[in-house]
Amino acid sequence: MTRRASLVAGALLLPLGWIAAAAGGMTGHMAGHMIAVAVAAPLIAWGLGDTRADPAARWPRLLTPMAMMLVEAAVVWGWHLPALRALADAGGPWLIVEQAMFLAAGLALWSAVLGAGRDRRAAGIGALLLTSMHMTLLGALIGLAPRPLYGHAHGLEDQQIGGVVMLMVGAASYFIGGLAMLATLLRTKGAPA
Template sequence: MKRAGAILGLALLPLGWAAAAGGGMTGHMVGHMLAVAVAAPLLAWGLIDGPLDLARRAPRLARPMPAMVVELAVVWGWHLPAARALADAGGVALVVEQAMFLAAGLLLWASVLGTGPERRASGVGALLLTSMHMTLLGALIGLAPRPLYAHGDHALADQQLGGVVMLMVGAASYFLGGLAMLATLLRQRGATA
């Protein structure tokens, strides 16, 4: 089952990259959300206990709260208007952006899904905080009164839809992941009590 998750995560990446390469702000958000909120958790889950299990191979690197801060910096950094314009121009900047989204998402999810109850407890916090910052950024993008990233007849509508995609997929993925981990922890503690 885990292997199938990793394969599905890998299969979704090209779809997201294609959307990001040619779909305006909405396409960018579809690519971004597929990378960090769908493919990354599937890949991290599929790699648990294998030779590429980041939490086991690099336990000092794969810590939930520092990984959350890295993910926050990557996501917010690439949504600054100048960085967004650079990636929208395509080429190397778009590849670097998408690679950073995937790497940050994979680091966070691998850290959160790592072994041990203490890691899972901080993982709940990391996922819920990520949900909060994704919600805030999605709302800022979606509710902005003017286009922040592009110009043209439909730039504001495209930006608003992109913000909705971030709210619906990103915030929900991290929030539901955090709640699922919390439920697991509470069940485990109840079973040992």
């Protein structure tokens, strides 16, 4: 996929995520989150790579893979605390803030990882694999909870499906990204820098 096609695809997917998140329920919210952070963000980051708009190229000391992994984890886990989840579930400006933070955190992480030079590729791989692990853990906690964790009226089944969405999309996106970067690193291990 060309960088331009990737950027267009990522931008076109964002409204779908916003619609899903606004539709309500844990499943819709989780689909919106995953589209923003694990599907659209890597596509946009790849599309912006090697341009003046690439965040990692503009702020290479700030946007390091491990630092952005921590920021992304704080955003994802923070918005799944019951109090913040209730704010976003109410819709309006808090839903917009939440979705914007998911996109910004995802874009920062993927930009840092994709823009990492050879000297930071291992950190990028580690950041993606650690993100896959924390997404798996949070998805499992939400999906396997024996009772509803949030006050919305959609029930336990909706919450469990939302957890599965996080497990399937979020964890898989970061895991596959980490493995792809590892394969690239192993292929170029013997090549001159």
